[in-house]
Amino acid sequence: MSRDSRQHATIERTTNARTGAGGAVVAARAAEPPVETAEIRALADAAGYEVRGEVTQVRAEDPGTYFGAGKVDELADRVAETEASLVAVDGELTPRQTTELRAALPEGTEVFDRYRLVLAIFADQATTRRAQLQVELARLRYDLPRLKERSDVGGLNKRVEKGTPIDGVKNRIADLERKLADLPSPAEQHRAERREQGFDLVTFAGYTNAGKSTLLHRLADDLELDGPDESPGKTDPERGTAANHPDAATETATVADRLFETLETTTRRATVDGRPVLCTDTVGFVADLPHWLVESFSETLSDAAAADAVVLVADASDPPAELREKVQVALDVFDAQGVDESAVVTALNKVDLLDDDAVAERRDAVDGLAPNPVPISVREGRNLDRLLAAVAERLPTERAELTLPNCDEAMRLVSRAYDRAAVESVEYEGETVDIVVRGRPSVVERLRADAEAASP
Numbered sequence: 001m002s003r004d005s006r007q008h009a010t011i012e013r014t015t016n017a018r019t020g021a022g023g024a025v026v027a028a029r030a031a032e033p034p035v036e037t038a039e040i041r042a043l044a045d046a047a048g049y050e051v052r053g054e055v056t057q058v059r060a061e062d063p064g065t066y067f068g069a070g071k072v073d074e075l076a077d078r079v080a081e082t083e084a085s086l087v088a089v090d091g092e093l094t095p096r097q098t099t100e101l102r103a104a105l106p107e108g109t110e111v112f113d114r115y116r117l118v119l120a121i122f123a124d125q126a127t128t129r130r131a132q133l134q135v136e137l138a139r140l141r142y143d144l145p146r147l148k149e150r151s152d153v154g155g156l157n158k159r160v161e162k163g164t165p166i167d168g169v170k171n172r173i174a175d176l177e178r179k180l181a182d183l184p185s186p187a188e189q190h191r192a193e194r195r196e197q198g199f200d201l202v203t204f205a206g207y208t209n210a211g212k213s214t215l216l217h218r219l220a221d222d223l224e225l226d227g228p229d230e231s232p233g234k235t236d237p238e239r240g241t242a243a244n245h246p247d248a249a250t251e252t253a254t255v256a257d258r259l260f261e262t263l264e265t266t267t268r269r270a271t272v273d274g275r276p277v278l279c280t281d282t283v284g285f286v287a288d289l290p291h292w293l294v295e296s297f298s299e300t301l302s303d304a305a306a307a308d309a310v311v312l313v314a315d316a317s318d319p320p321a322e323l324r325e326k327v328q329v330a331l332d333v334f335d336a337q338g339v340d341e342s343a344v345v346t347a348l349n350k351v352d353l354l355d356d357d358a359v360a361e362r363r364d365a366v367d368g369l370a371p372n373p374v375p376i377s378v379r380e381g382r383n384l385d386r387l388l389a390a391v392a393e394r395l396p397t398e399r400a401e402l403t404l405p406n407c408d409e410a411m412r413l414v415s416r417a418y419d420r421a422a423v424e425s426v427e428y429e430g431e432t433v434d435i436v437v438r439g440r441p442s443v444v445e446r447l448r449a450d451a452e453a454a455s456p
């Protein structure tokens, strides 16, 4: 299947899975041209709407209706003409803006901003109990500040804080957080087992399109390690956000898709410093989505706290200021998840797109935030050894010299050692075998105990 048809198939699956939600008019505003609509169109489409028109405006935001009055009239006409049931606004609306826009449109027209639309997409795709709870939680986190603003504006319910809708929402949020924490996560259980078996855990995290999945493919044991690795079905936008990409329509629908799908975490086995580690891919942070929203869906991020090392993959082809901002947000999210600072390794990926000066600029940009960032190119395989060395430094390590009688049990122990740890040397000295191993302390301890048990 060609890349295009594969992307097309993704969109079709996305759309067919939904009951037709009706028609939508998309509306976008920017202080300066150009006003892009590809992404909001793609999001509306992914939410099951047929996009029947668009209205754009270049001007400063109107505090009342977001768009200027004339533009709101035009929007109302377009909705009437196309019999659309939704206006999808590419931005974040205040409750007041939502209410006033709604009032200016034909009766019954729904108004969604970008975040509300993303929530609708998630809600549509939530089939498991866990996903449904996550969607409800995200929805309430979205509603809460809006409810607060509304009650502040109206001065309503101020005196009777207990028992207000705000109170109810807060309680429900706490309730959902508890329920979610109690639900067993299959992926988590799986990893707990692997951990028990002595695997080291490494998590890859960062903004979408940084190259996390490509890096994981490249490092995974079950894939060939040479040659450029193109992840399927993806294009290579010049910059991080899908909106800037000519293919933004297709790209964004798959972003919405993948945001959700990555909840089913991808874990692969790789070899670091001669020992097996489990590498976990995580959902990418999406630029322009608030991170509480991404966080709501990313149980994989809470795994980061349990990992021995967290590789923060950043796209170094972003302009320096944007790179710094993204690294900062990612580190804040890690911190909120309880990730130990010393466990983080920052990788500045895609340096193949930059000259030496530009790389130095990127390094300076993250200076003070991320100590010793490793500039890498997954595509060209540049500096991956340095990255792995930095990861290896963070893995808890013990070294042992074991001696046991040269018998069948020694052979079995050697093969177990190769499976689970780095074997530095094996020497057969007539009656005995000397093995030097390095690995996770629990693994080395077990090998030591086995060696002792095999010795008379």
Ligand SMILES: Nc1nc2c(ncn2[C@@H]2O[C@H](COP(=O)(O)OP(=O)(O)OP(=O)(O)O)[C@@H](O)[C@H]2O)c(=O)[nH]1
Residues within 6 Å of the ligand: 206, 207, 208, 209, 210, 211, 212, 213, 214, 215, 229, 230, 231, 234, 235, 236, 237, 258, 282, 283, 284, 285, 313, 349, 350, 351, 352, 353, 376, 377, 378, 379, 380
């Ligand atoms: N030039 C260049 N492109 C790269 C490099 N590594 C990855 N890419 C490209 O960047 C794009 C995004 O890579 P992914 O691995 O899918 O990114 P990701 O971080 O997993 O993104 P999400 O899954 O959306 O969070 C793909 O088109 C890759 O081919 C690199 O070293 N150099």
Ligand SMILES: [Mg+2]
Residues within 6 Å of the ligand: 212, 213, 214, 281, 284
């Ligand atoms: Mg990915």
